[in-house]
Amino acid sequence: MKRYIVRRLLLLVPLLLGVSALTFALIHLAPGDPLSTQFGLNPRGMEPETVERLRAQLGLNDPLPVQYFRHLGSLLRGDMGRSLATRTPVSQEIWARFPATLELAIATEALVLLVSIPLGVLSAVAVSPWSPAPPVPRRRWARLVDALCSGGALLGVSMPSFWLGIMLMLLFAQNLGWLPSTGRGDGTLVGALKALVLPAVTLGAGLMGLVARVTRSQLLEVLSQDHVRTAHAKGLAPRWVLIRHGVRNALIPVVTILGMQAASLLGGAVIVETIFAWPGIGRLAVNAIWRRDYPVIMGTVLVFSVLFVLTNLGVDILYTLIDPRIRYD
Amino acid sequence: MIENLVWRQVRRNRLAVLGLVILGALVLTAVAAPWIAPCDPHEMNLSAALQPPGSPGRILGSDELGRDNLSRLIYGSRISLQVGLIVVSIAGLIGVTLGTVSGYYGGVIDDGIMRLVDVVLAFPFLVLAIAVVAVVGPSLTNMMIVLGGVSWASYARLVRGVVLGLREEDYVLAARVLGASDWRIIRRHIWPNCLGVVIVQATFGVANGILAASGLSFLGLGAQPPEAEWGAMLSAAKPYLRQRPLMSIAPGLAIMATVLAINLVGDALRDALDPRLRS
Numbered sequence: 157m158k159r160y161i162v163r164r165l166l167l168l169v170p171l172l173l174g175v176s177a178l179t180f181a182l183i184h185l186a187p188g189d190p191l192s193t194q195f196g197l198n199p200r201g202m203e204p205e206t207v208e209r210l211r212a213q214l215g216l217n218d219p220l221p222v223q224y225f226r227h228l229g230s231l232l233r234g235d236m237g238r239s240l241a242t243r244t245p246v247s248q249e250i251w252a253r254f255p256a257t258l259e260l261a262i263a264t265e266a267l268v269l270l271v272s273i274p275l276g277v278l279s280a281v282a283v284s285p286w287s288p289a290p291p292v293p294r295r296r297w298a299r300l301v302d303a304l305c306s307g308g309a310l311l312g313v314s315m316p317s318f319w320l321g322i323m324l325m326l327l328f329a330q331n332l333g334w335l336p337s338t339g340r341g342d343g344t345l346v347g348a349l350k351a352l353v354l355p356a357v358t359l360g361a362g363l364m365g366l367v368a369r370v371t372r373s374q375l376l377e378v379l380s381q382d383h384v385r386t387a388h389a390k391g392l393a394p395r396w397v398l399i400r401h402g403v404r405n406a407l408i409p410v411v412t413i414l415g416m417q418a419a420s421l422l423g424g425a426v427i428v429e430t431i432f433a434w435p436g437i438g439r440l441a442v443n444a445i446w447r448r449d450y451p452v453i454m455g456t457v458l459v460f461s462v463l464f465v466l467t468n469l470g471v472d473i474l475y476t477l478i479d480p481r482i483r484y485d
Numbered sequence: 486m487i488e489n490l491v492w493r494q495v496r497r498n499r500l501a502v503l504g505l506v507i508l509g510a511l512v513l514t515a516v517a518a519p520w521i522a523p524c525d526p527h528e529m530n531l532s533a534a535l536q537p538p539g540s541p542g543r544i545l546g547s548d549e550l551g552r553d554n555l556s557r558l559i560y561g562s563r564i565s566l567q568v569g570l571i572v573v574s575i576a577g578l579i580g581v582t583l584g585t586v587s588g589y590y591g592g593v594i595d596d597g598i599m600r601l602v603d604v605v606l607a608f609p610f611l612v613l614a615i616a617v618v619a620v621v622g623p624s625l626t627n628m629m630i631v632l633g634g635v636s637w638a639s640y641a642r643l644v645r646g647v648v649l650g651l652r653e654e655d656y657v658l659a660a661r662v663l664g665a666s667d668w669r670i671i672r673r674h675i676w677p678n679c680l681g682v683v684i685v686q687a688t689f690g691v692a693n694g695i696l697a698a699s700g701l702s703f704l705g706l707g708a709q710p711p712e713a714e715w716g717a718m719l720s721a722a723k724p725y726l727r728q729r730p731l732m733s734i735a736p737g738l739a740i741m742a743t744v745l746a747i748n749l750v751g752d753a754l755r756d757a758l759d760p761r762l763r764s
Contacts, residue, residue, distance in 0.1 A: 174604035175604060178604065182617060183620070186620045310748060314744040314748050319719060319736075323737065325726070330727055420610070422611075423611025430704065453616055456612075457615075460612045461609065
């Protein structure tokens with residue numbers, strides 16, 4: 157296990173090299189003088205000698221590979237350059253906004269898990285011919301849940317998140333006035349939680365349907381297997397069988413999906429943070445785009461990619477905890 | 486023959502038929518836009534700005550520059566469908582080519598291409614698209630190229646997997662023994678067998694492409710004014726959310742209906758083309 161983690165961490169190296177090379181290439185493709193795109197200087201207002209001296213000083217005359225390795229060197233020291241707009245180090249800008257994005261991401265994942273897994277389980281129990289038959293009225297009710305789940309899942313993945321966000325804002329903030337439409341609340345716990353609701357629902361909508369659907373189909377498959385029948389046959393309580401033998405086995409692909417969707421969650425965060433004026437990394441990225449603040453743009457892309465890769469690693473390690481059959485070595 | 490089988494499967498699925506009907510209506514709207522739109526979607530009239538829905542000649546009202554909302558909505562279908570198709574064509578072309586080469590030739594080429602795929606997939610798709618568009622400059626064309634250019638990796642991985650299996654098939658060996666060139670084997674024996682997975686992936690690709698494109702346009706990184714693009718229309722309508730909510734509701738509904746219809750068709754195609762799910 158330890159060896160597996162070490163190997164995965166080592167595999168991160170080429171991946172991150174690729175990612176940094178891509179952002180490096182991008183910043184060099186940006187139109188305009190590198191003096192202005194990377195350091196925010198205005199070469200047009202300077203003497204030609206000054207421009208030349210600055211270029212030599214900042215190493216812009218070196219061959220690109222040399223520049224890339226220097227760039228890599230500073231990245232390793234956590235130096236991502238300075239924002240052209242505010243002159244503060246990019247790492248500092250990102251670090252300051254990290255808690256807000258993390259908060260939103262955790263709230264979203266928690267919401268998705270709390271809503272989707274029970275719905276998926278309910279949905280599966282309702283239609284599975286293998287589950288201990290619940291009384292008929294409850295069964296009919298659960299079938300309705302099943303239909304709602306599949307319908308909601310389809311709607312969730314088809315709805316543009318920015319539109320859902322605006323619609324929720326229109327309904328719950330403007331018309332009903334129950335929840336704040338923007339910001340992170342007034343500093344109290346209740347205020348902060350209230351402010352989280354709309355962004356988290358918007359961000360999680362697509363994922364919720366997907367997770368419910370996967371939970372349902374996996375659980376249906378698990379419940380039809382022999383070991384579940386054996387568990388029933390030896391007289392275990394149906395509820396115990398469902399949880400210990402059913403749900404636990406069905407959760408593995410759910411974890412995969414959550415990891416795979418981390419990417420779309422991060423991408424979605426860019427849009428959701430913009431709509432709800434949520435002071436996170438996504439909004440920082442969008443504002444940087446408007447100001448053509450290239451060091452900040454590339455810094456956020458880099459951070460998002462690293463977060464994404466680490467999430468996937470975390471998911472792979474989580475497997476082994478849920479499923480002792482999986483052993484990496 | 487197989488087409489008939491697939492068609493029969495799809496037709497049996499009521500939701501898929503609904504998807505096809507919506508999609509058909511959209512394509513018709515896009516093609517016939519100049520004839521069915523009541524006004525020119527770009528014609529401004531500042532004295533008749535922000536007219537409420539139901540005003541004479543303006544069924545859905547007018548926007549902040551006095552342009553007819555309904556006409557812009559109708560013309561928007563052209564852009565969205567076009568964007569979806571172009572993005573998928575670019576992604577599919579790159580992905581299928583690299584995936585085929587990777588799976589068919591294997592070895593170092595395979596390793597190289599797959600590491601590249603890993604790197605591309607290591608980026609959050611939308612974040613990468615945003616970064617690239619921000620650098621090359623926002624426009625509809627750039628956005629389509631970028632979206633295609635960052636979404637090919639899943640096609641490559643998928644096609645490679647299928648090709649790896651097909652490469653070992655007896656009929657491929659037979660073709661090689663008979664002296665068929667690689668190109669001929671790929672064209673006659675490999676690609677036809679990849680068609681199913683590519684079609685399914687491409688269908689969802691169109692839906693995702695439209696969603697991503699409208700998102701980028703909403704952020705101002707895609708279609709530029711005065712283009713009648715649904716995402717851009719939504720973003721322009723945001724300041725008038727309280728006053729004219731329909732201006733925000735309608736373009737979103739249009740995007741959702743389009744994407745939903747395509748997803749329904751995609752689901753049905755997947756069920757029909759996957760023999761394991763066929764009853």
